[in-house]
Amino acid sequence: MLKKDFPIFTKHPDLIYLDSAATTLKPQSVIDAINDYYINYSSNSHRGIYDLAEKTTEKVEEVRIKIADFLGSKIEEVAFTPGATTGLNILYYGYLKNVPKNSRVVVLESEHNSNLLPLMKWCKEFSLKLEIVKLKNSVEEIEENLIAFLDNQTVLLALNFDSNVMPLNLNFERIIQVARGLNIKVFLDACQTLAHKQIDVKKLKIDALAFSAHKLYGPTGIGAIYINENLISLLDPLIVGGGIVEDVQESEVKYYTGIKKFEAGTLNMAGIFGFGACIDYLLKIGYKSIVKQEKSLAKKLILEFEKLEFIETYPKFLKENSLFAFNVKGVHPHDAAMILNEDNVCIRASQHCTHLLHERLKINASLRVSFGVYSTKKDIDCLIDSLKKVNKYFNSIDG
Amino acid sequence: MVNPAMQNVLDHFKDPENYGVLENYTHSYELKNLSCGDTVHVYLLVEDNIIKNFSFTGEGCAISLASASMLSDEIIGLTIDEFLKIDSNFIKNLVKMDLGPSRLKCATMTLEATRKAIN
Numbered sequence: 062m063l064k065k066d067f068p069i070f071t072k073h074p075d076l077i078y079l080d081s082a083a084t085t086l087k088p089q090s091v092i093d094a095i096n097d098y099y100i101n102y103s104s105n106s107h108r109g110i111y112d113l114a115e116k117t118t119e120k121v122e123e124v125r126i127k128i129a130d131f132l133g134s135k136i137e138e139v140a141f142t143p144g145a146t147t148g149l150n151i152l153y154y155g156y157l158k159n160v161p162k163n164s165r166v167v168v169l170e171s172e173h174n175s176n177l178l179p180l181m182k183w184c185k186e187f188s189l190k191l192e193i194v195k196l197k198n199s200v201e202e203i204e205e206n207l208i209a210f211l212d213n214q215t216v217l218l219a220l221n222f223d224s225n226v227m228p229l230n231l232n233f234e235r236i237i238q239v240a241r242g243l244n245i246k247v248f249l250d251a252c253q254t255l256a257h258k259q260i261d262v263k264k265l266k267i268d269a270l271a272f273s274a275h276k277l278y279g280p281t282g283i284g285a286i287y288i289n290e291n292l293i294s295l296l297d298p299l300i301v302g303g304g305i306v307e308d309v310q311e312s313e314v315k316y317y318t319g320i321k322k323f324e325a326g327t328l329n330m331a332g333i334f335g336f337g338a339c340i341d342y343l344l345k346i347g348y349k350s351i352v353k354q355e356k357s358l359a360k361k362l363i364l365e366f367e368k369l370e371f372i373e374t375y376p377k378f379l380k381e382n383s384l385f386a387f388n389v390k391g392v393h394p395h396d397a398a399m400i401l402n403e404d405n406v407c408i409r410a411s412q413h414c415t416h417l418l419h420e421r422l423k424i425n426a427s428l429r430v431s432f433g434v435y436s437t438k439k440d441i442d443c444l445i446d447s448l449k450k451v452n453k454y455f456n457s458i459d460g
Numbered sequence: 461m462v463n464p465a466m467q468n469v470l471d472h473f474k475d476p477e478n479y480g481v482l483e484n485y486t487h488s489y490e491l492k493n494l495s496c497g498d499t500v501h502v503y504l505l506v507e508d509n510i511i512k513n514f515s516f517t518g519e520g521c522a523i524s525l526a527s528a529s530m531l532s533d534e535i536i537g538l539t540i541d542e543f544l545k546i547d548s549n550f551i552k553n554l555v556k557m558d559l560g561p562s563r564l565k566c567a568t569m570t571l572e573a574t575r576k577a578i579n
Contacts, residue, residue, distance in 0.1 A: 393496075393498075393520065393521035393522065394496070394521075395496060395521035395522075395523065395524075395563070395566060396521045396522045396523070399521075399522075399523070399563065410496070411495050411496050412494075412495060412496060412497055416494070416497075419497065425496060425497030425498065425519065426495075426496040426497050426498075454462060454466075454470065455470070455522070
């Protein structure tokens with residue numbers, strides 16, 4: 062029972078938390094690590110030369126090493142960011158600023174706004190053509206369609222590794238192989254992936270990747286980007302300020318040339334301490350065990366959903382995953398979530414920052430259940446009981 | 461068992477008051493909630509600074525449509541100045557449910573749309 066690792070369940074013993082794709086709960090070890098910074102370090106990294114500051118710098122750099130190991134990258138390829146959205150803006154601004162005008166950038170219409178909107182903004186800013194590829198009926202068709210858009214005018218393929226609404230399970234090895242054959246860079250948003258499966262950026266030959274800690278049991282306000290070492294010098298920093306300069310003259314500023322040029326300003330050091338602890342926590346449980354538990358929960362949820370004629374899922378035939386989008390037929394997702402809330406069942410109800418996808422699905426909004434390491438079969442039982450209540454309230458003839 | 465406040469919301473939701481498009485109206489406005497895609501479209505007949513008639517159409521959750529229905533009963537006959545004094549607390553009292561910030565946004569959609577129609 063991993064619930065014991067998460068102090069929120071002591072404060073809220075009846076909590077049925079099925080919204081881990083929005084943010085995961087935090088284990089005690091992560092909270093302790095954040096406190097450790099404030100109690101035992103509390104100094105600025107990469108600046109002071111006194112012992113306390115030096116120790117903070119060492120600890121921050123230890124976490125950078127941990128993240129590099131976690132991703133299979135070099136240490137010099139990892140930068141801290143305030144989160145995935147900032148990370149993606151850093152990547153897209155930095156790279157797209159220096160590519161030829163009218164080049165093509167390819168993305169899928171199912172993308173989270175954190176990926177899609179920075180691409181829309183920076184493509185417009187730098188006069189590039191953004192191709193938003195439509196979804197098709199099968200994963201194979203989506204892959205074919207995506208690949209068909211890649212050509213020698215394309216400079217970037219920028220995708221969510223996993224959707225936050227409708228997991229596609231794309232064959233990234235194949236897609237990346239095609240992209241690389243055309244000299245197209247591949248940048249991935251791994252926010253919904255790393256709590257569930259490992260990504261080795263070198264084996265997969267990814268050029269850049271962004272993610273946040275709060276979706277893998279870590280603190281909010283901290284994330285990281287990986288940028289392949291051969292690409293770093295080509296990217297201009299989006300945010301400039303203290304801590305990233307070699308020299309400042311009135312007429313010229315000389316920025317660092319390495320990865321740290323993307324870390325202007327004081328780092329979120331408490332967040333970084335927590336970031337290190339969440340990776341430790343995740344690896345201690347192990348992906349093998351996480352996948353096994355998620356499969357077993359997914360199997361149960363799919364079976365239960367199949368029994369309920371009032372549930373409509375997206376897609377129609379669910380596969381075993383860590384998140385599921387659906388609706389109670391004829392019931393607005395806000396109303397369903399409100400009734401679920403009465404039973405302490407927390408799930409997401411909205412467009413989940415994927416407006417284009419919901420337009421494609423021809424629905425205003427949806428419900429989403431997502432698992433974390435603390436999720437149990439009992440949680441699913443509570444969810445199903447509560448959904449039956451929703452159906453009774455809204456769909457029974459006498460109301 | 462549904463509590464009385466919830467039952468009242470459900471009643472208004474399933475059979476709303478003043479739902480539809482007015483034949484004669486002087487003001488109208490359509491408002492969309494981007495986070496859930498809900499819409500409300502309000503129609504007002506304003507004469508001599510008085511809201512003589514009001515109706516709405518829309519697609520949305522029970523809270524947003526029920527509060528539109530409840531509000532519609534309240535504002536017909538008010539002067540514009542009287543209407544402009546209505547705030548989110550008034551809506552909370554109408555709905556009689558504990559509404560957090562997100563749900564309050566749903567509940568006040570019609571109020572906001574009506575304000576925009578008048579402005």
